[in-house]
Amino acid sequence: MGALKLSGVETCYGPSQVLFGVDLEIMRGEVVTLMGRNGMGKTTTVRSIMGLTPASKGTISFGDTAIQDLRSHHIAKMGIGYVPEGRQVFSNLTVLENLVATAANNAGLDEPWGVEKVMDLFPRLRERASQYARTLSGGEQQMLAIGRALMTNPSFMILDEATEGLAPLIREEIWHVLEHNLKQSGQAILVIDKHPQAMARIADRHYVMEKGRVVWTGSSEHLLSDKDMQHRYLGV
Template identity: 55%
Template sequence: MSAPALLSCRGLEAGYGASQVLFGIDFDIREGEVVTLLGRNGMGKSTTIKTLVGSLAPQGGDIHFTGKSTLGMRPDAIARLGMAIVPEGRQCFPNLSVREHLVAFADNRNGRKDEWTLDRIYGLFPRLKERAQNLGNQLSGGEQQMLAIGRALSTNPRLLILDEATEGLAPVIRDEIWRCLTQLKAAGQTTLIVDKYVERLVEFADRHVILERGNVVWTGSSPDLAADRSLWTRYMGV
């Protein structure tokens, strides 16, 4: 018998005003899994993320996280349950130093003993230690992405969500982020990733959920996705 899902979406519907974007999304994430949301731009990936973290109220369906329905919960309450997001655009605070970003939100929401301390985050991203006294607006885009990931890890989340994980980053920085995500998987961090670099995601993700026009059109393992390149062309334009 499989373990219950850490996150479960059933019949999830959402949109903006009269414009419906999601039409009954179903998927699960189990503890320790790395799962991706894939699809072309405008297919509902970011809308799904917004409903998960509570910044957009669902119009139908249900979301369960850590065994609790999150319908009607504020984003801060969902975060306290152990959900952390690395948002699209990083959203680092321009007037806080790197170190202040990493200590201001520190918590242990998963209750694990091998928690993400400041020193452990610096070990994952040595560049952040080098830039510890620099303000958020004094960092490059790649450094801001590392900081956004480190900030989310400082809460020791049960579920880490990355929206457009490597968007707009130079190839060498993307490689650094992939290295980080592979290490997080090895450490048992449950993760949901939105990104367009499918060839890198299949190297370490466990399962993939493909969205098309607000519907789940395919879900399966990395070996299954790697073996069927027609899915890449049909749904992701790769």
């Protein structure tokens, strides 16, 4: 059974249609990427999943439940952790307060995410626990945004441009956490990113979007070998 499935999803901003029949599926325990140039519909797809920009047609299912007509806070409570583009941490709260503010859904879990577990994952957050989020570097804010999503103890996570604009060393640190911590723990994740070499290492399968449509899907092996696709749709 798929953790998340989109079938024929169409989404509009007012009179302008942005998504045209998007089909996408992530199975439980899978890491899947959604790639493409800027403005091709990746973030709109995520916003449709989260109920922030509701789909006008099609279905979005999480487990056995259709969620396309639900409000965003109900979708989040069902177990979808969302790390939005631009991080959007609570700037006037400390690192510790940011983490505590989103703690939820830990009843009945063998090893729930808590503050100490998140800080073990990102030791920089422990060093800066009492600092206001606005004083952190961009990379540290991104770590905090991921940690905050993990504190909801999600069964499924979405990371929208989690490494955009970050220094290469910080980017590698976040990719390492995705590959060696979250993926190995069985966390289902949808990652929006622009780096096919790194994504091929981290993810199981890949979707590529162009002008609001999925135009390519395949394994990591196919992603790396299809140079024509990379050049045409990813600008690599």
